[in-house]
Every structure is written in C-alpha cells, then in structure tokens.
Amino acid sequence: MRSIKVNLEKKYSSSYEIRIGNGIIDRIALLVAKNHKADKYAIITDDNVARLHGKNFLAVLKNIGLNADMIDFPAGEASKNIGTILDISDKLLKLGADRTTCLIALGGGVAGDMTGFIASVYMRGVPYVQIPTSLVAQVDSAIGGKTAIDLPAGKNLLGTFNQPSEVFADLNFLNTLPAKEFENGLAEIIKYGIIDDEKMFILLEDNMDAVKQKDPVMMLKIVENCCRIKKAIIEIDEREQGLRRILNYGHTLGHALEAVSDYKLSHGEGVALGMIAAARISAKKNYLDAQEATRIEEIIRLANLPTKIPGFLPAGEIINRLQMDKKKKGDTIHFVLLKKIGMPFINGGVANDIIGEVIEEMKL
Ligand SMILES: NC(=O)c1ccc[n+]([C@@H]2O[C@H](COP(=O)([O-])OP(=O)(O)OC[C@H]3O[C@@H](n4cnc5c(N)ncnc54)[C@H](O)[C@@H]3O)[C@@H](O)[C@H]2O)c1
The missing domain is CATH 3.40.50.1970 (Rossmann fold)
Structure with missing residues (x-):
C-alpha cells in the first residue's frame, strides 16, 4: 500500500x-x-x-x-x-x-x-x-x-x-466501473500530465493500452502520481485562490460544451475537447509549439475520448455559455493555457473570435 x-x-x-x-x-x-x-x-x-x-x-x-x-x-x-x-x-x-x-x-x-x-x-x-x-x-x-x-x-x-x-x-x-466512467477519469489523468508532469504524459503516450486494460501495476503508478500532483497543488493553495485553478485546464470550454449539448456529452468528453481547444488556443497565440498541441490531441484519441466537437453544437451558443459563466464568476474567465506540456498558466482573457475559430476547426 x-x-x-x-x-x-x-x-x-x-x-x-x-x-x-x-x-x-x-x-x-x-x-x-x-x-x-x-x-x-x-x-x-x-x-x-x-x-x-x-x-x-x-x-x-x-x-x-x-x-x-x-x-x-x-x-x-x-x-x-x-x-x-x-x-x-x-x-x-x-x-x-x-x-x-x-x-x-x-x-x-x-x-x-x-x-x-x-x-x-x-x-x-x-x-x-x-x-x-x-x-x-x-x-x-x-x-x-x-x-x-x-x-x-x-x-x-x-x-x-x-x-x-x-x-x-x-x-x-475500478474493475466494476463502467467503461464510460473510466474514460471520465482518464480525461482527468491526461490533464494532470498536461498541467504538471511531462514524464507521466510520455508514460501515458507509451502505455495507453495497459491503462485502458486497467493493468494493476500501471494503474497504481498513475493514480499515485495524480494524487501526488493534486496534493502538491492543494498544499500551496488549499482554498483555490490561485494555483489550484490550473486544475481547471480544459474545464472552462468543457463545461460549456457539456451544458450546450444538454449533457449528451459526458464530463470526460467535454474536458477532452476543452483540453484540445485550450492547446490549440495556446498554439494560435504563439505560447505553445503546434506540435505539442498535436501530441495532446493524439493522446486523447488514444484514450478513446473525442477529438471533434459534434456538428450540432453551434459555436455561437458555446460562446454565449462561456459569457454566462463569465458573468457568474465576476467578469473574467480564467482560461488555463500552456507554454509547454507540463507548463500551464492562467490567462485572464481570450478573444471570442479566437475561441470561435478553434471551435469551427474542431467541428466534426
Ligand atoms: N470535490 C472535487 O474536488 C471534485 C472534483 C471533480 C469532480 N467532482 C464532482 O464529482 C462528481 C463526478 O464524480 P464521478 O464521475 O465519480 O460521478 P459519480 O459519483 O456519479 O459516479 C459515476 C457513476 O459510477 C458509479 N460507480 C462509482 N464507483 C463504481 C464502481 N467501483 N463500480 C461500478 N460503478 C461505480 C456510480 O454509481 C455512478 O453511477 C461530480 O458531481 C463533480 O462535480 C468534485
């Protein structure tokens, strides 16, 4: 233990x-x-x-x-x-x-x-x-x-x-957990790799099949790693006044997608799409190398999570939903963006036209 x-x-x-x-x-x-x-x-x-x-x-x-x-x-x-x-x-x-x-x-x-x-x-x-x-x-x-x-x-x-x-x-x-619920967790695990631990990201790139088969040794390693990352963040920022917000990587757009789809998209699916979108926005704004954004998309594909936004979700509605969240949270949407895999930062404002462009590019 x-x-x-x-x-x-x-x-x-x-x-x-x-x-x-x-x-x-x-x-x-x-x-x-x-x-x-x-x-x-x-x-x-x-x-x-x-x-x-x-x-x-x-x-x-x-x-x-x-x-x-x-x-x-x-x-x-x-x-x-x-x-x-x-x-x-x-x-x-x-x-x-x-x-x-x-x-x-x-x-x-x-x-x-x-x-x-x-x-x-x-x-x-x-x-x-x-x-x-x-x-x-x-x-x-x-x-x-x-x-x-x-x-x-x-x-x-x-x-x-x-x-x-x-x-x-x-x-x-986890042996009795339905596949969809396992995928929800997998999205969070990938998120930890992206925001804090490139080594774990590489481990996931190389061993996704073993993870999907719930290999006990691999799962122990990964769950332990994720817990260590979360605990380190909490120790610095127990009450989410700053650093803890990086845990929301992929969640800003993810939540909007879940809501606009009327929760037909699961949380994990929303977060997966949100993580790809945040990486693409980071690349468009020249913070992140485009190849790193491609790696993020690829690992999400390997995990059987979606990489394309369903065509029936209008970009306008998704952006409206983001604006609604913005009002609720006091006028700034904290978009977590990336400089590298393992190096996130909090960005106070991303222009709607960039978000719209990325949504359109990601449409099925
Ligand atoms: N407090 C936090 O920091 C935090 C962080 C992330 C998410 N959340 C919250 O957590 C909730 C999502 O968690 P979740 O995905 O575990 O949802 P959940 O608790 O609804 O569990 C998902 C489904 O899996 C089933 N299940 C759970 N363990 C099982 C097992 N071992 N075998 C078979 N079935 C099993 C449950 O019965 C349920 O049907 C949301 O309400 C979200 O807001 C909180």
Missing part, C-alpha cells in the same frame, strides 16, 4: 494521508478502526456502489467489531441536491448518529462531495473519511476537501472546504 501525506498548515485544516493499493479493503477497515476511533460509523454511498461494494464493506467493518451502518441514495448527479442531504441527515438521526460519529464516503464524486458537505454541517461538523470507488474520485474529487451540492441554477453552487480525515483508494473497485 502506498501512502502520501497531504501537509496542510493548520490554518484551515489538519494534514492527512492518502493510501492507495490493490485489494486493500481489509486493511482499510483496520485503519479506519485504528485511526478514526468512533462509537458509530455511517457509510454513505449510492445504490450502485452499495450493491457492488457497500454491503461487503459494511460486513467487513462489522466483522472487526465496529458499530457500522450504511445509507444509500439513487446513483447519479441528479441526487446531488439539498433534498438528498436532508434525507441522509434524517436517516443519520434515526440511526442515532451524533457528533462523535465518523462518516465514510464510499463511491464516486457524488457520494464524496455530498458526504463531505454533510460532514461540514451535521451537528456543526463530524469527521469523515473518503473511500473513492470511481477513477474520477480516486485521482481528483476525494482529495482536496472541496464539497458541494447542486442548485437548480447550476452545479456545485452550495459547498464548503472540508478536508477528509483520511483517503483510501482501492484500485480493485
């Missing part, structure tokens, strides 16, 4: 460990019991993960003598709202959960974001650990303490910063 420490300054939060391994569920249970002593444990998960892994994990916790229960909610982003939070809180009360209870987020980013949110407010705050089961959650959402729920007006509009007490990623969970 690999261990990575997230060193926080105690300004806002305490430091914690991320542990990663293959087939480590029994070790995780023992470490939860040892490091997070509590009278009661409540696993919070979605109904898919409850069926595939939750029941088994609950049994493991009970077998070692812990007083544990499980609460589940319908899987999917549509559950990430205040109604589900109230429902889970009600169930926690009925189970007798109090301020000494330890919550366990078991699942993808939805379970993680919601459990972290409840842990911030339930009885003025209870501890929680993250056990991410999707690739997105293992390399991204379980680390860093951003918690959130959605409002009808948009995603992640209610939330807190609330770091978990520990993160445990068992790569065995």
Whole structure:
C-alpha cells in the first residue's frame, strides 16, 4: 500500500494521508478502526456502489467489531441536491448518529462531495473519511476537501472546504466501473500530465493500452502520481485562490460544451475537447509549439475520448455559455493555457473570435 501525506498548515485544516493499493479493503477497515476511533460509523454511498461494494464493506467493518451502518441514495448527479442531504441527515438521526460519529464516503464524486458537505454541517461538523470507488474520485474529487451540492441554477453552487480525515483508494473497485466512467477519469489523468508532469504524459503516450486494460501495476503508478500532483497543488493553495485553478485546464470550454449539448456529452468528453481547444488556443497565440498541441490531441484519441466537437453544437451558443459563466464568476474567465506540456498558466482573457475559430476547426 502506498501512502502520501497531504501537509496542510493548520490554518484551515489538519494534514492527512492518502493510501492507495490493490485489494486493500481489509486493511482499510483496520485503519479506519485504528485511526478514526468512533462509537458509530455511517457509510454513505449510492445504490450502485452499495450493491457492488457497500454491503461487503459494511460486513467487513462489522466483522472487526465496529458499530457500522450504511445509507444509500439513487446513483447519479441528479441526487446531488439539498433534498438528498436532508434525507441522509434524517436517516443519520434515526440511526442515532451524533457528533462523535465518523462518516465514510464510499463511491464516486457524488457520494464524496455530498458526504463531505454533510460532514461540514451535521451537528456543526463530524469527521469523515473518503473511500473513492470511481477513477474520477480516486485521482481528483476525494482529495482536496472541496464539497458541494447542486442548485437548480447550476452545479456545485452550495459547498464548503472540508478536508477528509483520511483517503483510501482501492484500485480493485475500478474493475466494476463502467467503461464510460473510466474514460471520465482518464480525461482527468491526461490533464494532470498536461498541467504538471511531462514524464507521466510520455508514460501515458507509451502505455495507453495497459491503462485502458486497467493493468494493476500501471494503474497504481498513475493514480499515485495524480494524487501526488493534486496534493502538491492543494498544499500551496488549499482554498483555490490561485494555483489550484490550473486544475481547471480544459474545464472552462468543457463545461460549456457539456451544458450546450444538454449533457449528451459526458464530463470526460467535454474536458477532452476543452483540453484540445485550450492547446490549440495556446498554439494560435504563439505560447505553445503546434506540435505539442498535436501530441495532446493524439493522446486523447488514444484514450478513446473525442477529438471533434459534434456538428450540432453551434459555436455561437458555446460562446454565449462561456459569457454566462463569465458573468457568474465576476467578469473574467480564467482560461488555463500552456507554454509547454507540463507548463500551464492562467490567462485572464481570450478573444471570442479566437475561441470561435478553434471551435469551427474542431467541428466534426
Ligand atoms: N470535490 C472535487 O474536488 C471534485 C472534483 C471533480 C469532480 N467532482 C464532482 O464529482 C462528481 C463526478 O464524480 P464521478 O464521475 O465519480 O460521478 P459519480 O459519483 O456519479 O459516479 C459515476 C457513476 O459510477 C458509479 N460507480 C462509482 N464507483 C463504481 C464502481 N467501483 N463500480 C461500478 N460503478 C461505480 C456510480 O454509481 C455512478 O453511477 C461530480 O458531481 C463533480 O462535480 C468534485
């Protein structure tokens, strides 16, 4: 089992460990019991993960003598709202959960974001650990303490910063993950290579087949690498006041594409297209060598993620959507651009005509 420490300054939060391994569920249970002593444990998960892994994990916790229960909610982003939070809180009360209870987020980013949110407010705050089961959650959402729920007006509009007490990623969970969900995670992994680590980018270029086959040795190496990159960024900028924004590489346009497609494009597909577009914009503005932009497009193709924007998405609407986000976020769209693979920077404004040109070039 690999261990990575997230060193926080105690300004806002305490430091914690991320542990990663293959087939480590029994070790995780023992470490939860040892490091997070509590009278009661409540696993919070979605109904898919409850069926595939939750029941088994609950049994493991009970077998070692812990007083544990499980609460589940319908899987999917549509559950990430205040109604589900109230429902889970009600169930926690009925189970007798109090301020000494330890919550366990078991699942993808939805379970993680919601459990972290409840842990911030339930009885003025209870501890929680993250056990991410999707690739997105293992390399991204379980680390860093951003918690959130959605409002009808948009995603992640209610939330807190609330770091978990520990993160445990068992790569065995990935064996049951649907291909589309794996690809969503792959887009984030490629992003880490682009923004921080050319060596990992090359590793991915050379080993994409092994990654797609979820080769355990390769996955361990890559997930560990991504966690190290994210933890280093969080240590510098826990509350997203600056550097942490580079994690949004490909996401500005990606979100707009997802929304304009009425969410027919998945998050990973939107981000993949957004990453290609950001590289092309960087090349057009002469920050980035055009060959590097081609490498980015090629690795996305190797990952089976899309490289072309579906023809039915009008450039005008995509740009309008970007403008809407701009208004919401206080008049600047922080486009993350590149000088090299591994060398991003934040650019305060890209002219609409350049964005429009790139969208047209990328149309199917
Ligand atoms: N907090 C952060 O920093 C952060 C970062 C990135 C994304 N997010 C949030 O995370 C969410 C996306 O995360 P996600 O992609 O994990 O979504 P998700 O939690 O909805 O999981 C995706 C699907 O995979 C299923 N699943 C999860 N693990 C599985 C497994 N091992 N086997 C089979 N099925 C499994 C789930 O049931 C669900 O149907 C979004 O709400 C996003 O806003 C948060």
